[in-house]
Every structure is written in structure tokens, then in C-alpha cells.
Amino acid sequence: GNSVTQMEGPVTLSEEAFLTINCTYTATGYPSLFWYVQYPGEGLQLLLKATKADDKGSNKGFEATYRKETTSFHLEKGSVQVSDSAVYFCALGNTGANSKLTFGKGITLSVRP
Amino acid sequence: DVKVTQSSRYLVKRTGEKVFLECVQDMDHENMFWYRQDPGLGLRLIYFSYDVKMKEKGDIPEGYSVSREKKERFSLILESASTNQTSMYLCAYGTSGEETQYFGPGTRLLVL
Numbered sequence: 206g207n208s209v210t211q212m213e214g215p216v217t218l219s220e221e222a223f224l225t226i227n228c229t230y231t232a233t234g235y236p237s238l239f240w241y242v243q244y245p246g247e248g249l250q251l252l253l254k255a256t257k258a259d260d261k262g263s264n265k266g267f268e269a270t271y272r273k274e275t276t277s278f279h280l281e282k283g284s285v286q287v288s289d290s291a292v293y294f295c296a297l298g299n300t301g302a303n304s305k306l307t308f309g310k311g312i313t314l315s316v317r318p
Numbered sequence: 319d320v321k322v323t324q325s326s327r328y329l330v331k332r333t334g335e336k337v338f339l340e341c342v343q344d345m346d347h348e349n350m351f352w353y354r355q356d357p358g359l360g361l362r363l364i365y366f367s368y369d370v371k372m373k374e375k376g377d378i379p380e381g382y383s384v385s386r387e388k389k390e391r392f393s394l395i396l397e398s399a400s401t402n403q404t405s406m407y408l409c410a411y412g413t414s415g416e417e418t419q420y421f422g423p424g425t426r427l428l429v430l
Contacts, residue, residue, distance in 0.1 A: 237417050248408055248421035249361075294360065298417030304349050304368075305376075306419055310360035 207232045207307045209295050214312035218285055226280040226312055228269075228295035237298040238262075238271055238278040239306065244291045252280075252293070285316045322422040324409055330428045337396040339425050341409030349412040350392035351419060352376075352384065354405040361408065367392055368414065399429045 212227040230238065237256045241249040253262030258273035269280045278295060295309040325340035341350065351366040353376075363376030365384040373384050381403060385393045396403055406426050410419040 239418070241421075248423045249410075251418060251420065254418065304412050304414070304417050304419070305351075305363065305366065306417065308361040310358060 207236065207297055207299065209297055209307055209309035211293075211295050211309035211312050215315060216312060217315045217317065220287055220316055220318055221284045222316075224280070224282040224285045224289075224314070226293055226295075226314070228278045228280065228309060230276050230278065230295075230297050232276075232297055235273070238269070239296040239298070240267070240269055240278070240280050241294040241296060241308075242291045243294065243311070249294065285314070287316045287318055290314055290316045322409060322411055322420060324407075324422040324425050326425050327423060328426050328428075330430065331396075331399050332430055333400060335396075335399050335429075337399045337427070337429075339394040339396075339407055339409075339427070341392045341394070341422055343390050343411045346389060347411040348389070348414040349419075350386065351410040351412070352382075352392065352394045353408045353410065354378070354403075355408055355424070356405050364394065399427075401429050403427065404429045 208231045210229050239254045240252040242252045243249045253264040255262040255271035261270045267282045269278050292311045292313050294311045296306045299305045322343045331337050352364045353361040355361050362378050364382050367373045367386045370389050383395045406424050408424045409422040412419045
């Protein structure tokens with residue numbers, strides 16, 4: 206079945222550091238891939254998505270590229286801010302019609318001033 | 319912006335109580351989902367629904383049931399709450415044919 210593996214956390218960075226959060230997946234077909242972010246005390250928000258191989262999703266300075274050959278969708282940001290402190294979830298969609306998502310376990314990012 | 323609201327942000331219940339968690343979306347979206355979120359386990363799907371009066375089990379339906387009498391409202395029911403159901407519960411909606419889901423703020427439930 207479908208699965209998502211995220212790198213182990215938590216991750217602590219200094220402000221303006223470069224961020225990479227790894228995500229790999231196992232799936233049949235060509236699923237859509239997502240990154241969601243959860244700020245403290247809130248629900249999940251869609252951060253970015255990509256629907257086919259080599260697509261790049263981007264939002265708020267974050268980017269991720271759908272790499273079919275390595276089954277990966279790593280999240281990157283060139284210069285993190287304290288306000289980026291949150292939990293980040295990678296997810297993949299089903300290629301069937303039922304719109305279910307499979308989530309990774311999430312990783313907590315803390316950015317210190 | 320479409321909004322999804324959950325009836326409570328925090329809830330404290332006793333073991334054995336029947337618990338209702340309500341989720342309401344303010345548009346005509348077909349798909350609705352209930353997840354629980356636990357540290358180290360990520361999000362796990364409890365139940366979902368693609369239309370009024372229909373429901374399907376997710377990955378961890380045991381101990382839960384759902385109700386969808388109106389399109390905008392999807393209720394999660396804990397028939398007899400237990401301490402291992404202490405968790406954060408997240409509701410989400412989506413549009414038919416689209417995989418993107420949009421989440422409510424969550425309900426943090428503590429069962430004593």
C-alpha cells in the first residue's frame with residue numbers, strides 16, 4: 206500500500222539557515238504529493254503541492270520538487286525565519302477516485318533567533 | 319475563503335461517556351474526513367464520507383462511529399470514551415475529484 210517516510214526530528218536551526226526536510230514515498234501509479242504545515246495550536250494548512258513528475262510546488266519561500274526516479278518530495282527553504290517554527294507533514298494522494306491522503310509522521314522545526 | 323469549524327477546541331470527558339465531536343463546513347463540499355493526531359504517529363484516518371448519509375472506515379475506526387445527515391456537517395462519535403482516545407482530532411473537507419484537503423483547527427480531547 207501507499208506510505209510516506211519523513212526524516213526523524215526534531216530539527217533546530219538558527220534564523221536564516223538553509224532548510225531541507227526529507228520525504229520519500231511508496232505508491233503505485235502517479236500520486237499527487239503535498240506538504241502541510243501545522244503552526245502551534247492550529248490545524249494543518251496546505252503549504253504546497255505537486256501533481257506530476259518534475260513539478261515544483263512553491264509557497265512562502267518553500268519549494269519541493271516531485272522526483273519520480275527517487276520517489277522523493279523534499280522540502281527546502283533558503284533562509285528560515287522564527288515564524289517558520291511548526292510541524293511539517295508530507296502526504297501523498299491516492300491515484301484512485303476516493304481523495305484519501307496518506308500522511309508521514311511529521312517533523313517539528315524550531316528556528317531560534 | 320471556505321471555513322471549517324469544529325465544535326470545541328478543548329474537551330475533557332470521563333471514561334465511558336458518549337462524546338460527540340462536530341465539524342461544519344460552510345460550502346457544498348462532498349468529501350469530509352476525521353483524523354486523530356498523536357505524537358510520533360502523525361495523522362491517522364478514522365472515517366470519511368463522500369456524501370450525505372454515506373460513510374467509509376478509515377485505518378483506525380474501532381471505538382468510533384460517524385454521522386452525516388447534512389452535507390455540511392460530519393460528526394464523530396465516541397460511543398464509550400476510553401483513556402486511549404485522548405488525542406487531537408482533526409476534521410478536513412475536500413472536493414470530489416480533488417485530492418487536496420483543508421483542515422479545521424482541531425479538538426484536543428482528554429479522557430479521564
